[in-house]
Amino acid sequence: MESSIITQVQREDSRSSSKTDQVNKSSPQKPGSRNIFKKLICCLRAQDAQLPTSPTHDALLAPEDNGTIAKVPGECLLPAVTSQDQGKICVVIDLDETLVHSSFKPISNADFIVPVEIEGTTHQVYVLKRPYVDEFLQRMGELFECVLFTASLAKYADPVTDLLDQCGVFRTRLFRESCVFYQGCYVKDLSRLGRELHKTLILDNSPASYIFHPENAVPVLSWFDDSEDTELLHLIPVFEELSQADDVYSRLEQLRGP
Template identity: 65%
Template sequence: MDYSPSIITQVAKEEEENATCREEGANQVSPSKKPRNRGFFYSLFCCVSHRETEPRPVKNNVPLLAEENGTLLNVPAEPLLPQMKSNDAGKICVVIDLDETLVHSSFKPVNNADFIIPVEIDGTVHQVYVLKRPHVDEFLKRMGELFECVLFTASLAKYADPVSDLLDKWGAFQCRLFRESCVFHKGNYVKDLSRLGRDLKKVIIIDNSPASYIFHPDNAVPVASWFDDMSDTELLDLIPFFERLSKVDDIYDMLNHQRTSS
């Protein structure tokens, strides 16, 4: 993507401020995953920081200590999610990523954008052009009927919240989690499922970035990164699988079977 020199300057400033805030433990908010450019857009939408190092795998169901700048930090014990609603009792909790999983966003004008979101950075409002992945409407509607759905993105809320308002017509997302809810681990924003406050055998994460679920790979349903292929059918193809998965008591057996058979 092409950026003007002024935006690139703002980007560098934004990333430097974000890095400082992370080291001080301050909460942040921002979007996306595998951007094609490491400028302003990268700072706003990324799940992987500019310091790319290989994250250390962590086994499922093991209490975690997050590692940041070589220092082990205690992960807060307070659950990220509120107590499950009584009408959702027994349902599987499905954690769904946003950028490159459900949508793709860009600062570059797009003629067929589904949404245009104004985002204010350093006193300047920038227009973010958002494309919806094909069949995302059918996918979210059905997922909301079957599961307790949670949006979990490494993006900033100033972008991801208004996108979710427009995207989720049916109120499928019962909770939204943003970058400040991630664990910053070895240069990556990791979505630590053990902090949700849900039984891990009834938690699934749908995400295009393996780094996002490195702590709990056995709970993941990976999807291919999506940018602009309007013939893509991955979300539509996943619906029958999730309809079957919604009936199980322990997600691990079915997910393991799916991995070994595919």
Template identity: 45%
Template sequence: MRQQKSSLIQLLCKCLKFRKTKSQSYEQIKNPINIPQQTERSKGRKTLVIDLDETLVHSSFEPMKINDLIVEVSMNDQKYKIYVNIRPGAQEFLLETSKYFEIIIFTASISEYANSVIDFLDPLGLVDLRLFRENCTIYNNILVKDLSLLKRNLDSVILIDNSVNSFMFQPMNAIHILNYFEDKSDQELTLLIPFLKLLSQFQDVRPVHEWLFKYAHFDKFEYVDQTGTKQLFYDLPTSSDTQRDKLLSPADTPKLEEQKILIKTGNLNLKSQQLKEDEINDELEEKQNESIQADKCTETPNRSETINEKLCVLRDNLNINSPNSVGKQIQFPQNQ
């Protein structure tokens, strides 16, 4: 397993420490945010809030194998070079999602660093608003991105972030994306685009992680669109089950009714069961062949009966094609 490196945010925190007294409460350290109205281009759209570090980019104070950008910042009267590795598809992701959402980049990093990175990521100016460390809420010494301060209806706000701490106040609005470091084969952002396009049509995007779970597992499900009309989503021919499965993030997925899950996974489980049976049958056949060869060398009375008894015991232990397993086999409903 990859050993996680210290993130840029953690390193920056060592340079820029927040000071608060024991008497300070949650309300006293909630930093107000000056949020403008939606622009004409984004008016009426849902809001997509995107984290920066380990979500759109990975940054380090040390050179990496691939450095797409080098940013110089001054902290505590010292200059630092920050090496930035852009997540694959990040610029295309901003380009596509900006057609359907108001785009806000909300980072816990300092603005001097973040602005340079965002300028590189967004040369067309598609990002409607930039929020930084000073806009985060400090709760028990943790930086939290409080979406309620955005002055947007929470039923229309989605946050994509690699840190669960960031969305602890509004977990129902979040997509917990995998950390990005230096893997240039990463496709997390690209795979999210069709799902987000679909979600932009919903009346209420919450809970986002549950919709993501359904999108990844079911060929069809019902939702309510912006006009309040019930709609039925059908899996598109271009969608791949393998690709959609990759969308599932490390965040806890909702526990849906077992029957609904079986409807989607039934065929896969039946195939898996059949493969397992084939493997066992091959193993049993091999043992039978070995036994036949042994019989040629040494005659043993009632050998076949002994072999059959052992085979029955083996099958019973594996619970496959055994008389004792009748009634234990799971029958999965078929897709309608």
């Protein structure tokens, strides 16, 4: 089970060719609504687009050696590690299609309805929670230093996270402005966090978001509305094992198998 979960990056979910497609399908058919929603909740790559290649040393941020603390101009994205998180692995967790799915279109069973002002108009965003997200986040908060990192705008993602994370699992929240825009994608560059890379993981449904550091990734299938989904439940034992790793690279390699 653990090996199959870790190797999901090689599987193609026919329902999730991109976040853009699902947002477009769920948006009401009125002028401008789809574009507004796309701006609010980021899609990381266009339909059928190839993933960007890994950055070279000529890119804005050269890749760091495995296990080193980020050495980039300016301040690190994360504050100093608190006493309660000393010695813990840092886990970067995505929001949309990983923990929740959101839409402008009214959803009768929405878990949250979040008002968001966009271009002077208040829009209602309907949010569904992924099955077992509460249990998953509670356990993650016990094991790791958890960081929310989304390419969506803070005006949407912050109030959604307020409602989702009632127990304060996320120590820090990072939004679109903390991403690196690279070859048309918003990439979450782990080398800018200020944490040791061999003690850092990222959970995200889009491989484009961790293209700089694929060796740190725990892939998860995109989620939209499947009430029978068990991805997060099955990931709990995987992360329980990873929490004991001295080096996430070697442990992830073991879980991926031959």
